Amino acid sequence: MNPRPRPDRAPGSRPSASGPGLQASAADRVAAQLRSGIFAGDPAPGTPLREVDLAARYGVSRHTVREALRELVVAGLVSQDPFRSARVRVLTRADVRDLFGLRRVVELEAVRRIVEDDAPLTALEAAVAAREAVEPDGPDDALRYTVPELDADLDFHRAVVLAAGSPRLARTFDMLAGELRLAFLALVHDADDRGHHRAILTAIRERDATLAPDLLDTHIRDGLRICLAAAPD
Amino acid sequence: MNPRPRPDRAPGSRPSASGPGLQASAADRVAAQLRSGIFAGDPAPGTPLREVDLAARYGVSRHTVREALRELVVAGLVSQDPFRSARVRVLTRADVRDLFGLRRVVELEAVRRIVEDDAPLTALEAAVAAREAVEPDGPDDALRYTVPELDADLDFHRAVVLAAGSPRLARTFDMLAGELRLAFLALVHDADDRGHHRAILTAIRERDATLAPDLLDTHIRDGLRICLAAAPD
DNA sequence: TCAGCCAGGATTGTTGAACAATCCGAGGTA
DNA sequence: TACCTCGGATTGTTCAACAATCCTGGCTGA
Numbered sequence: 257m258n259p260r261p262r263p264d265r266a267p268g269s270r271p272s273a274s275g276p277g278l279q280a281s282a283a284d285r286v287a288a289q290l291r292s293g294i295f296a297g298d299p300a301p302g303t304p305l306r307e308v309d310l311a312a313r314y315g316v317s318r319h320t321v322r323e324a325l326r327e328l329v330v331a332g333l334v335s336q337d338p339f340r341s342a343r344v345r346v347l348t349r350a351d352v353r354d355l356f357g358l359r360r361v362v363e364l365e366a367v368r369r370i371v372e373d374d375a376p377l378t379a380l381e382a383a384v385a386a387r388e389a390v391e392p393d394g395p396d397d398a399l400r401y402t403v404p405e406l407d408a409d410l411d412f413h414r415a416v417v418l419a420a421g422s423p424r425l426a427r428t429f430d431m432l433a434g435e436l437r438l439a440f441l442a443l444v445h446d447a448d449d450r451g452h453h454r455a456i457l458t459a460i461r462e463r464d465a466t467l468a469p470d471l472l473d474t475h476i477r478d479g480l481r482i483c484l485a486a487a488p489d
Numbered sequence: 490m491n492p493r494p495r496p497d498r499a500p501g502s503r504p505s506a507s508g509p510g511l512q513a514s515a516a517d518r519v520a521a522q523l524r525s526g527i528f529a530g531d532p533a534p535g536t537p538l539r540e541v542d543l544a545a546r547y548g549v550s551r552h553t554v555r556e557a558l559r560e561l562v563v564a565g566l567v568s569q570d571p572f573r574s575a576r577v578r579v580l581t582r583a584d585v586r587d588l589f590g591l592r593r594v595v596e597l598e599a600v601r602r603i604v605e606d607d608a609p610l611t612a613l614e615a616a617v618a619a620r621e622a623v624e625p626d627g628p629d630d631a632l633r634y635t636v637p638e639l640d641a642d643l644d645f646h647r648a649v650v651l652a653a654g655s656p657r658l659a660r661t662f663d664m665l666a667g668e669l670r671l672a673f674l675a676l677v678h679d680a681d682d683r684g685h686h687r688a689i690l691t692a693i694r695e696r697d698a699t700l701a702p703d704l705l706d707t708h709i710r711d712g713l714r715i716c717l718a719a720a721p722d
Numbered sequence: 723t724c725a726g727c728c729a730g731g732a733t734t735g736t737t738g739a740a741c742a743a744t745c746c747g748a749g750g751t752a
Numbered sequence: 753t754a755c756c757t758c759g760g761a762t763t764g765t766t767c768a769a770c771a772a773t774c775c776t777g778g779c780t781g782a
Contacts, residue, residue, distance in 0.1 A: 282736065307763070318736045319552060322763090326556070330563050338514065339763050358657040365594050374507065424591040446734045483585055512743095515765065540734070550766045556732090572734050572773045727780075735772070743764070751756075 283323035283430050286314045290324060294344055296335055296403060304341035305334065331434040343436055348489040352439050353433060356480040362429050363413060363476065364469050366420035371463045375419050383408075383415035384457050388450050406440055412453050416460075416472070439483040454479075500722050516556035521545045523557060527566055527577055528670050529636060538567065538575040578671055581722040585672050588665060589713040595662050596646060596709065597702050599653035604696045608652050614716040616641075616648035617690050639673055649693075649705070672716045687713075 280288070290310070293299055312323045325342045328334040336342040347355070369375070387408040410433055417429040452475045459468035514522070523543070526532055543554045558575045561567040569575040580588070602608070620641040643666055650662040685708045692701035 278528075279571070283630070304677065306761090308761095318763095319738095320736065322558075323559070326559060341745095341762070354655050354657050358654060358661065361594065361598050361658075422587050422590060424587050424665070428664075431661075432657070539732090541732095550768095551734095555766065574733070574774095723782105725782090726782105729776105731774105731776085733772100733774070735770100735782100737768105737770080737774105739767090741764100741766080745762070745767090746760085747758105749756105750759090752754090 262343045277398070278444055282316050282320045283327065286310070286320060286324035287327040289314065290328060291331070291333060291434070294328075295406075295441070297346050297441055301346040301438065301441070303344045305343065305353075306341050328434075330431070333434045333438065338351065345435070346378075346419045347435065347438050347487060348486045350489065351435070352480065353481045355435050356476060359429070359432050359436065360379060360473065360476050362432070363407060363416055363472055366417040366422075366425060366429075367460060367468050367472055368465070369420040369422070370416070370460055371465045371468060373421070375421060377419060377457070377461060378484065379416045380412075380419050380457060380460070383412040384453050385435055387412050387453055406437060409440075409453075410436060416456075439487070503597070505659060514556075515549050515553045517562065518548055518555035518614045519543070519553060520560040523548065523561060524566060524667070524701070525619060526563075528674070529640075531675055532577050534577045534579040535669065536577045537575065539574050561667075563664070565664065566667045566671065567604065578668070580668065580671050582717055582720045583722070584668070585713065585716045588668050588672060589716070591708050592662070592669065593666050593706065594664070596705055599650040599655075599658060599662075600693060600701050600705055601698070602653040602655070603649070603693055604698045604701055606654070608654060610652060610690070610694060611639050613645075613648045613690060613693070616645040617686050620645050620686055639670060639704055642673075642686075643669060649689075660688060672720070673712075 279401045290299070292307075299305065305325065307321045307325070310324075311318045314393050316319070325334060329336050329342070334342045335346055345480075370377075389406045390402075390404050412430060414426075414433065418426050422423065452471070456468060456471045456475060459471050495720045509636070509682070523532070532538065538556045538558065540551045542559075544551045547554070558567055562575070563570050564579055567575045568578050595611065596701075602673050603610070622633075623637050623641045647659075647662060647666065653659075689701065689708060692704055
């Protein structure tokens with residue numbers, strides 16, 4: 257999803273990319289690394305994130321760390337109270353329910369608009385293909401989502417929302433996406449979701465204003481059921 | 490220039506206000522002042538916000554100003570590009586359309602849940618009463634929303650969303666609320682919206698799953714029409 | 723005239739150190 | 753046990769400085 261490798265700012269080396277200005281700020285880089293770590297489960301939910309530790313680990317100043325933490329707070333990955341250490345967010349069952357409730361609204365609205373406005377679907381088709389290209393992780397001994405599978409799954413859903421062409425709808429989904437990653441962090445793998453995605457795409461392609469939302473709704477409810485089974489509280 | 494008084498208690502205490510610990514951070518205080526200024530039109534849309542100027546004006550360090558600006562950026566009140574001064578956001582017509590499109594979805598979903606879940610309406614009734622208590626600003630020579638009128642109007646809509654009882658739905662609306670204020674900044678006054686509010690509340694109170702969304706939808710479309718007439722681009 | 727270039731000031735991005743404010747946990751006391 | 757205190761740990765904020773980038777005005781050369 258965000259495979260932008262760290263430019264690794266050695267003092268003096270500046271590649272000055274020829275393309276669009278892709279120079280992420282130091283805070284963005286720290287936030288990205290921390291985020292991918294959280295998605296991999298390394299700083300587990302509940303772990304306190306101390307500013308001096310992070311500053312030392314990532315080789316930046318405490319100010320930069322604070323800025324990165326703020327980013328993760330607004331993304332819902334980190335919780336923070338005044339004068340207390342930030343912590344990797346722990347989602348309760350109520351959180352998961354609420355999260356999926358809003359996610360459902362956003363994605364269904366997106367499908368509604370796509371069908372109604374006859375929006376182009378090229379990115380959506382690509383996302384489905386990418387999802388199907390992900391290896392099932394060899395011996396499916398561990399019934400878990402792998403990180404690439406999660407990426408591909410959420411990319412499909414993000415592609416649905418993006419296809420609606422509304423910046424704010426997309427932004428809303430992006431704010432939920434981080435929390436969704438958290439909710440799916442250590443979860444059983446739903447082996448059938450690739451078929452789900454293809455069916456949803458087909459219904460969208462045929463502009464079926466009834467079937468497309470229904471399939472997506474069912475798919476989302478399945479995800480909610482799975483996540484709820486593994487959430488605390 | 491050192492002994493800075495710490496005037497506690499500024500509205501808008503962001504972090505999970507779970508109790509009496511009501512000390513807004515310096516950045517929150519600066520953001521609140523800047524925000525209310527923007528809502529009053531003082532730093533007009535498009536005005537560059539320079540960090541050193543703001544630091545001097547509000548008597549805080551540049552870091553604190555930067556943090557406050559970040560808050561306003563995520564609230565949609567300020568736009569910012571790397572190495573360029575932040576600016577008070579200027580909403581295009583496309584922005585206004587998109588904004589109202591999402592706002593509509595959020596508020597209609599809220600009404601749907603209120604009606605379905607039979608949610609309590611005390612806060613909603615209070616908001617309607619508060620809206621009706623606002624003076625029409627004497628001689629209606631200037632057909633503009635006054636700031637108190639805007640506050641009361643948005644408070645009503647916020648109360649609708651809050652009554653649905655979903656933290657993330659409320660958060661989504663709050664992210665749109667700032668932009669809505671911007672969209673209504675210099676706008677013609679819709680003299681009839683008090684009647685609208687009362688009718689909407691009545692329909693909600695009677696759990697009318699058809700009339701309540703319809704009235705709210707019409708009300709929102711009216712707002713969109715008004716805002717579009719005054720937006721640039 | 724005018725497009726392009728160039729220098730230098732203005733502004734943002736980042737760091738480091740320092741101090742203040744607050745929290746947290748380990749003891750001590752009743 | 754329950755409560756208190758106290759000192760270390762952690763966050764909040766400031767100041768000062770430098771690096772990276774932008775912006776503006778003047779200059780050059782056709």
